[in-house]
Amino acid sequence: MYSEVNLQIKISFPRVVIFLVIAIVAAAALALNSGAADIPVLQSFADIWHGEQSLGATILGQIRIPRLLLAMIVGATLGMAGAAMQGLLRNPLADPGVLGVTSGAAFGAVCVLYFGAAATAWYWLPSAAIIGALLSLVLVYFLAGLHSSMLALILAGVAMSAITGALIAVALNFAPSLYAMQEIVFWLMGSLANRHWDHVVIALPLAIIGWLLMLSRSRFLDALSLGEESAGSLGFNTHRERGILLFGIAIGVGACVAVSGSIGFIGLIVPHLLRPFVGYRPGRLMFASALGGALLLVLADILVRQFDSARELKLGVVTSLLGGPFFLLLILKTRSRWA
Amino acid sequence: MMTTTLSAQQVSFVRDGNTILDNATLTLSSGELVGLIGPNGAGKSSLLRMMAGLQRPDSGQIYLSSKSHPRTLLNDFSGRERAQILAYLPQQETPAWPLHVEHLVGLGRAPWHKPMSGKSNRDKQAIERALEITELQSLRHRIVTSLSGGELQRTLLARVFAGEPQIILADEPIAALDPYHQLHMMELLAEHTQQGGSVLAALHDLSLAARFCSRLVLLHHGKIVADGQPIDVLTTQNLEQVYGISAYVDCRDDGVVIIPRKRVV
Numbered sequence: 001m002y003s004e005v006n007l008q009i010k011i012s013f014p015r016v017v018i019f020l021v022i023a024i025v026a027a028a029a030l031a032l033n034s035g036a037a038d039i040p041v042l043q044s045f046a047d048i049w050h051g052e053q054s055l056g057a058t059i060l061g062q063i064r065i066p067r068l069l070l071a072m073i074v075g076a077t078l079g080m081a082g083a084a085m086q087g088l089l090r091n092p093l094a095d096p097g098v099l100g101v102t103s104g105a106a107f108g109a110v111c112v113l114y115f116g117a118a119a120t121a122w123y124w125l126p127s128a129a130i131i132g133a134l135l136s137l138v139l140v141y142f143l144a145g146l147h148s149s150m151l152a153l154i155l156a157g158v159a160m161s162a163i164t165g166a167l168i169a170v171a172l173n174f175a176p177s178l179y180a181m182q183e184i185v186f187w188l189m190g191s192l193a194n195r196h197w198d199h200v201v202i203a204l205p206l207a208i209i210g211w212l213l214m215l216s217r218s219r220f221l222d223a224l225s226l227g228e229e230s231a232g233s234l235g236f237n238t239h240r241e242r243g244i245l246l247f248g249i250a251i252g253v254g255a256c257v258a259v260s261g262s263i264g265f266i267g268l269i270v271p272h273l274l275r276p277f278v279g280y281r282p283g284r285l286m287f288a289s290a291l292g293g294a295l296l297l298v299l300a301d302i303l304v305r306q307f308d309s310a311r312e313l314k315l316g317v318v319t320s321l322l323g324g325p326f327f328l329l330l331i332l333k334t335r336s337r338w339a
Numbered sequence: 340m341m342t343t344t345l346s347a348q349q350v351s352f353v354r355d356g357n358t359i360l361d362n363a364t365l366t367l368s369s370g371e372l373v374g375l376i377g378p379n380g381a382g383k384s385s386l387l388r389m390m391a392g393l394q395r396p397d398s399g400q401i402y403l404s405s406k407s408h409p410r411t412l413l414n415d416f417s418g419r420e421r422a423q424i425l426a427y428l429p430q431q432e433t434p435a436w437p438l439h440v441e442h443l444v445g446l447g448r449a450p451w452h453k454p455m456s457g458k459s460n461r462d463k464q465a466i467e468r469a470l471e472i473t474e475l476q477s478l479r480h481r482i483v484t485s486l487s488g489g490e491l492q493r494t495l496l497a498r499v500f501a502g503e504p505q506i507i508l509a510d511e512p513i514a515a516l517d518p519y520h521q522l523h524m525m526e527l528l529a530e531h532t533q534q535g536g537s538v539l540a541a542l543h544d545l546s547l548a549a550r551f552c553s554r555l556v557l558l559h560h561g562k563i564v565a566d567g568q569p570i571d572v573l574t575t576q577n578l579e580q581v582y583g584i585s586a587y588v589d590c591r592d593d594g595v596v597i598i599p600r601k602r603v604v
Contacts, residue, residue, distance in 0.1 A: 225443070
């Protein structure tokens with residue numbers, strides 16, 4: 001819980017949004033310019049426009065643009081889902097994975113990798129991850145009871161995460177080959193390398209559904225600042241609203257994990273960073289966090305590509321490596337505010 | 340303001356084998372400031388939560404009657420319709436985030452919001468009015484977590500007023516406040532009833548309850564044991580039987596004064 005006087009930054013909401021959008025555009029330009037091959041980006045754009053088959057056009061159109069779009073989609077979804085979860089739990093330490101959704105998605109994907117189905121068709125992996133995410137949410141609800149308190153849901157989520165985590169360990173333990181094990185471990189680290197338009201096509205519609213479901217509940221999250229009882233007395237059906245919000249989180253995060261593996265810390269840090277800029281209002285924070293998440297992940301993905309080595313540095317590793325200490329710093333700086 | 344009545348009819352509620360409410364019947368009419376009194380655990384909070392529509396009783400009904408809805412079951416109202424008529428102020432509501440005072444007060448407008456639209460003029464006016472009557476205009480840009488207990492409670496009441504409800508159900512609105520702020524809160528609630536609204540408030544301060552309330556309802560082990568004018572409810576006999584205290588009760592021109600003296604064992 002917050003106490004004492006808090007950091008408040010006086011800046012209007014439209015300005016925050018404009019600033020973030022400008023930053024995203026700049027980061028996107030930088031992202032299109034970075035990569036192993038040295039291509040003339042503007043010329044390549046012109047080639048794509050004129051339908052010419054140049055090397056630049058292929059790299060830009062088939063590799064860099066889908067990768068950039070995925071970074072934006074995944075970052076935005078994780079940022080928004082983090083803000084939604086923190087608002088829902090009324091706790092700034094929550095992240096999208098609290099209710100076992102992330103680990104459920106990861107487990108679904110690991111199953112596919114384990115049985116080697118991932119190699120047969122590209123869509124197996126994403127589908128399994130999304131099913132895993134939704135299934136774990138359903139199980140959490142089933143475990144906790146449909147009209148349960150938030151605390152019961154969290155406990156069930158923690159149990160669910162532990163179980164799926166253990167099952168992933170089992171899959172690693174009995175991995176059919178070292179190669180399969182490596183594939184699972186690398187996938188779990190999270191990356192946006194070697195993704196193509198198919199991934200965008202599967203992630204985007206689901207992410208959009210998730211965004212709309214989450215954003216449509218922003219008034220509920222605002223009211224929830226006062227507590228569940230008060231939100232109920234203000235006319236919100238808390239169980240229904242919560243269900244819709246969690247479904248949105250599950251579908252969005254499931255789609256993200258499906259295409260990128262698990263990328264940590266974005267959902268935790270971004271809302272935390274942006275909260276003072278939106279007057280701590282949970283509804284607005286969701287939208288701002290989506291933009292902030294997209295920005296941060298595009299930047300992190302640029303950083304990943306600066307290390308030109310045979311073994312790619314995984315995106316999820318970078319976000320955790322940077323996110324962990326940064327989060328620690330933030331806590332140290334603001335700890336006097338926490339009662 | 341049209342007349343609105345909220346009534347609980349033979350409401351019973353059992354939790355984990357404990358009878359929380361036992362056949363409680365209570366009606367709250369326009370213009371009334373009713374104090375709900377009784378010792379800890381008597382069922383005051385449960386009764387308020389049921390009358391607010393947040394908890395269904397095991398048996399019995401709760402009716403809400405207004406001009407447009409003559410004697411309708413509270414459950415038949417949509418959450419939004421109900422919230423436009425009836426507001427609930429829980430005990431010790433703590434804001435989760437350090438919001439601005441005016442933003443927190445604005446949350447009270449939730450029952451009136453239309454989907455996909457911003458604040459209407461009516462929203463703004465209602466928020467302004469709520470800030471004005473609670474004398475919070477100078478604090479509007481303050482952060483709620485930096486307010487004193489009295490200021491915070493007034494902000495939460497302003498949130499209730501911003502929703503322009505006719506009925507206010509308040510659970511111990513003056514607990515943990517200093518006498519100045521207690522009086523201020525009670526005056527604000529009384530003002531609401533003078534304008535035709537009605538208030539049902541769970542209270543522990545019997546003297547203040549007697550001074551401000553037009554009616555007192557005494558709960559004991561989930562049963563309503565007395566319902567009437569303060570002077571008739573706060574008898575030494577009732578205080579001894581329900582609260583287990585021997586008290587000095589003095590009826591004066593400006594109200595009843597109650598001074599608890601010792602426990603009765």
